[in-house]
Amino acid sequence: MTPYSKKEVLLQTENVSLAYDGRTILRDINFCIRDIVRPGLQQGQVVSLIGRSGIGKTQLFRILSGLRKPDRGKVVIRERKPAETGGGAIEIWQQRVVEPGDMGVIFQNYYQFGWRTVRQSLMLAARQNKCLAGKEESAILDYAARFDISDVLNHYPAQLSGGQQQRVSIIQQLLKGADFLLLDEPFSGLDVCVLDKVTELLLQVSLSDELKTLIIVSHDIATSVAISDTVFILGRETGREGSTLVKEIDLMERGLAWCPDVRREKAFAETLAEIKSCL
Amino acid sequence: MFKPFATLNRTTFLIMVIAQAVFTLTVWQLTPAGLIPHPSRILEALGELLTSKLLIDNLLVSLLLTVKAMFYSVLITLVFSYLSVIPFFNSIAQLIVKCRYLTLTGLIFIFTLLTRDGGALKLSLLMFGIVPFFTTSFLSVLVRIPAQEFELCQTLGYNRWQTLYEVIIVGKADQVFEIVRQNFAIAWMMITMVEGLNMSEGGIGALLIKYNKYNDLPRVLALQGVIFGLGLCFDYALGSLRRWFFPYTKL
Numbered sequence: 001m002t003p004y005s006k007k008e009v010l011l012q013t014e015n016v017s018l019a020y021d022g023r024t025i026l027r028d029i030n031f032c033i034r035d036i037v038r039p040g041l042q043q044g045q046v047v048s049l050i051g052r053s054g055i056g057k058t059q060l061f062r063i064l065s066g067l068r069k070p071d072r073g074k075v076v077i078r079e080r081k082p083a084e085t086g087g088g089a090i091e092i093w094q095q096r097v098v099e100p101g102d103m104g105v106i107f108q109n110y111y112q113f114g115w116r117t118v119r120q121s122l123m124l125a126a127r128q129n130k131c132l133a134g135k136e137e138s139a140i141l142d143y144a145a146r147f148d149i150s151d152v153l154n155h156y157p158a159q160l161s162g163g164q165q166q167r168v169s170i171i172q173q174l175l176k177g178a179d180f181l182l183l184d185e186p187f188s189g190l191d192v193c194v195l196d197k198v199t200e201l202l203l204q205v206s207l208s209d210e211l212k213t214l215i216i217v218s219h220d221i222a223t224s225v226a227i228s229d230t231v232f233i234l235g236r237e238t239g240r241e242g243s244t245l246v247k248e249i250d251l252m253e254r255g256l257a258w259c260p261d262v263r264r265e266k267a268f269a270e271t272l273a274e275i276k277s278c279l
Numbered sequence: 280m281f282k283p284f285a286t287l288n289r290t291t292f293l294i295m296v297i298a299q300a301v302f303t304l305t306v307w308q309l310t311p312a313g314l315i316p317h318p319s320r321i322l323e324a325l326g327e328l329l330t331s332k333l334l335i336d337n338l339l340v341s342l343l344l345t346v347k348a349m350f351y352s353v354l355i356t357l358v359f360s361y362l363s364v365i366p367f368f369n370s371i372a373q374l375i376v377k378c379r380y381l382t383l384t385g386l387i388f389i390f391t392l393l394t395r396d397g398g399a400l401k402l403s404l405l406m407f408g409i410v411p412f413f414t415t416s417f418l419s420v421l422v423r424i425p426a427q428e429f430e431l432c433q434t435l436g437y438n439r440w441q442t443l444y445e446v447i448i449v450g451k452a453d454q455v456f457e458i459v460r461q462n463f464a465i466a467w468m469m470i471t472m473v474e475g476l477n478m479s480e481g482g483i484g485a486l487l488i489k490y491n492k493y494n495d496l497p498r499v500l501a502l503q504g505v506i507f508g509l510g511l512c513f514d515y516a517l518g519s520l521r522r523w524f525f526p527y528t529k530l
Contacts, residue, residue: 065434066433067430067433067434100433100434100436101433101434101435101436101437103434104434105430105434107427107430107431109427111427111428111430111431112431113428113431113445113446113450114450114527115449115450115452115453115525115527124435124445125435128435128436128437156526156527156530158527158530159530172435173434176434176435176436
């Protein structure tokens with residue numbers, strides 16, 4: 001098994017609850033995501049939140065992204081802040097409640113402004129990233145080449161295929177510079193070939209920075225498990241209203257993380273069965 | 280051609296429209312002469328009007344007034360519509376929308392007192408008539424903005440002013456052209472009314488009233504034809520300008 005260790009908490013939800021029209025949707029959601037360190041490697045985190053349709057995944061997604069405030073509880077993130085000291089520029093760490101704009105958010109339909117070309121959309125995001133000041137154009141060209149969309153930079157969203165729209169959405173949020181990337185049902189409606197490409201793309205993103213953390217909200221159990229290091233299962237408990245986290249599965253512990261042929265492993269099939277039994 | 284939801288190509292559609300127009304005009308021409316003049320008589324009157332300086336001069340007066348009124352109306356509409364997202368100004372925008380129920384005729388005296396000459400009076404009356412319709416259309420565009428447009432701004436870390444600029448000012452610029460195009464008919468209809476209220480500077484409306492007074496129906500209908508044709512030209516020009524300025528609208 002690849003050696004690894006879990007370090008600082010990067011994101012923590014504390015008793016997150018949400019009700020709608022007097023009906024509890026989410027109840028006491030508690031989980032934390034830690035920085036996973038692998039010696040000699042730059043390794044980000046890939047976490048999946050799995051649950052059946054209608055269980056409240058999208059609401060949890062909106063709360064995690066800061067677009068919706070929970071009725072109770074909070075989502076706390078740990079972030080890097082540049083600071084000046086007598087000895088020069090350093091990075092300090094601080095914890096705070098998540099706000100809109102803290103996370104890179106990729107919606108299910110990869111929504112982009114219809115009036116902006118791909119280049120303009122990416123520029124809007126790059127200009128929000130102070131670290132890219134003066135280097136926005138080169139950063140866009142670099143990402144476009146890596147994600148194979150160089151030839152559509154001057155196209156409008158309506159001229160792009162679904163896969164291209166997804167890549168543009170991902171690049172846009174990466175250019176913004178957020179450490180966290182939230183993805184809502186990224187595997188939904190993709191054919192097998194595209195699915196493999198998307199999986200590869202997400203793994204590539206997770207390896208781009210030690211603190212890069214992908215949070216995938218999905219009901220596609222097999223694909224989510226195949227690319228994640230940790231899985232949280234959202235489900236309902238008998239006799240109690242609202243959904244909550246019913247199980248956390250550490251895929252690293254089971255030797256199922258960072259393994260290209262994980263689908264062939266016996267433990268993979270067993271894990272899928274275990275997850276299904278929890279849903 | 281006679282099936283529901285059937286699609287026709289551009290050429291077929293054009294041929295169909297021309298054939299329908301020719302058929303209607305032929306039937307009209309062949310019906311026994313009565314009070315309503317035949318198309319040939321209207322064409323004759325149009326020819327006479329075109330050769331005289333009268334039509335061109337009055338048409339230019341009306342066109343200039345319409346363009347001026349449209350320009351100022353769009354400006355006022357945009358200012359109040361953009362500001363309507365700020366709660367303090369929303370009530371003003373809503374009041375403007377409700378002003379479409381006011382009639383111009385009852386306000387002529389007030390506007391006469393407030394303006395210095397006939398030209399200013401016509402311009403202000405036109406603007407007062409147009410702005411509520413423009414504002415109504417533009418506010419309905421703002422109401423229909425999908426939540427995702429605002430959410431994308433939030434995820435990009437935009438503040439409220441940046442969101443206003445990106446989603447409403449830049450994002451809905453093409454809609455301004457569409458609203459002008461759709462509401463131009465209202466302005467064009469009002470101009471004849473306003474020029475009829477104040478005939479001091481002439482205009483196509485004043486000309487229409489003059490010919491109506493003398494029951495010169497061929498010239499009245501010829502003028503209606505000119506007004507109709509010009510309206511169609513403006514409609515086409517504004518549509519083309521929109522596609523040219525905002526290429527994404529034709530995708």
